Amino acid sequence: MLTRIIPATKEALPVIGIGTYRGFDVTLDAVREERLSNVLDALFSAGGTLIDSSPMYGRAEDVVGSLLTRQPRAAPRFLATKVWTSGREAGVRQIEQSFRLLRTDVIDLVQVHNLQDWQTHLPTLRSLKEAGRIRYIGITHYTRSAYAEVERVLNTTPIDFLQINYSLEEREAENRLLPLADDRGVAVLCNRPFGGGDLLRRLRARPLPVWAVEVGATSWAQLALKFVLDHPAITCAIxxxxxxxxxxxxxxxxxxPMLTRRQLGELTETT
Known part of the structure; x- marks a missing residue:
C-alpha cells in the first residue's frame, strides 16, 4: 500500500485506514465477531494499519480491543482514538478508559474530538506523550461551521494530526485548512471521504468513467478515495x-496510479 509521511516524525503511514463509527458499535456475537475480524484482516492484509475510534462511538473501542486480541501480534496496527468530554479529570478518566477498552499500554494517536474543551485536554495529551503512553496528539472536526476554530488551533497550538472531512462533495477544507496543515507540518486524517452518505449511492447509478482502468480503479468508492488522496496534505483516509x-x-x-489533472476535472464535474 502507498504510504505518506507523518511530518512530526517522518514515520510512514499507509494511506487507507478504517473508521469504526457505527460499523463497530455492536454487541459481539459469533457472526459479528467473524465479520469484523475479516474486516480487520482485509485492512492488514492490504498493508493498512490505522484504526480510528472514539468514546463517542458507543461500543466501538471495546470491540476493536477485543478483536485485536485475536489478531496475530505481528500485524502492524496504528491505534487512534479521541477524548470527548469536558474538564481535566473527566478527560483523564476517559483516556484511561480508552487504554483499558483498547487493551493496550500505548495508543498511537489521541485526538480532541470535535474540539470539545481542547484548551483543557491538549496539555493532558502532551503530558501523556512525554510519558510515552501516546505517540501523537491531534484534533478533529467534521463540519464547516467549526473551520474557523480549527484554523485558530492550527495557527496557535503545536499538534501532530488534524482529522477533518474532505470528499468530492465536501471540498471546503481544501481552501484554507489543508494548505495550512501542510504548511504547519501537521498530518491529516480524512474522515467522511464519501461525503454525507448519498455520494456513492448517486455515483453507483452511473457507469464508471472509461479511464478508470487507467488508474486501476474498479469502483466509484476507489475513485472517490483516489480524489481524496490526490491532495498532497492528506496523510490517510479513514x-x-x-x-x-x-x-x-x-x-x-x-x-x-493517482488521478491526472484531466481525470480530476472530469470527476469533480461528474459530482
Missing amino acids: PGTGKPVSMIDNTGAASG
Missing part, C-alpha cells in the same frame, strides 16, 4: 465500514 467486501474495495484505492 472510510468507515463494517463489511469485509467494502474494506477490500477501499484498500484498492491505495495502489496503482
Whole structure:
C-alpha cells in the first residue's frame, strides 16, 4: 500500500485506514465477531494499519480491543482514538478508559474530538506523550461551521494530526485548512471521504468513467478515495465500514496510479 509521511516524525503511514463509527458499535456475537475480524484482516492484509475510534462511538473501542486480541501480534496496527468530554479529570478518566477498552499500554494517536474543551485536554495529551503512553496528539472536526476554530488551533497550538472531512462533495477544507496543515507540518486524517452518505449511492447509478482502468480503479468508492488522496496534505483516509467486501474495495484505492489533472476535472464535474 502507498504510504505518506507523518511530518512530526517522518514515520510512514499507509494511506487507507478504517473508521469504526457505527460499523463497530455492536454487541459481539459469533457472526459479528467473524465479520469484523475479516474486516480487520482485509485492512492488514492490504498493508493498512490505522484504526480510528472514539468514546463517542458507543461500543466501538471495546470491540476493536477485543478483536485485536485475536489478531496475530505481528500485524502492524496504528491505534487512534479521541477524548470527548469536558474538564481535566473527566478527560483523564476517559483516556484511561480508552487504554483499558483498547487493551493496550500505548495508543498511537489521541485526538480532541470535535474540539470539545481542547484548551483543557491538549496539555493532558502532551503530558501523556512525554510519558510515552501516546505517540501523537491531534484534533478533529467534521463540519464547516467549526473551520474557523480549527484554523485558530492550527495557527496557535503545536499538534501532530488534524482529522477533518474532505470528499468530492465536501471540498471546503481544501481552501484554507489543508494548505495550512501542510504548511504547519501537521498530518491529516480524512474522515467522511464519501461525503454525507448519498455520494456513492448517486455515483453507483452511473457507469464508471472509461479511464478508470487507467488508474486501476474498479469502483466509484476507489475513485472517490483516489480524489481524496490526490491532495498532497492528506496523510490517510479513514472510510468507515463494517463489511469485509467494502474494506477490500477501499484498500484498492491505495495502489496503482493517482488521478491526472484531466481525470480530476472530469470527476469533480461528474459530482
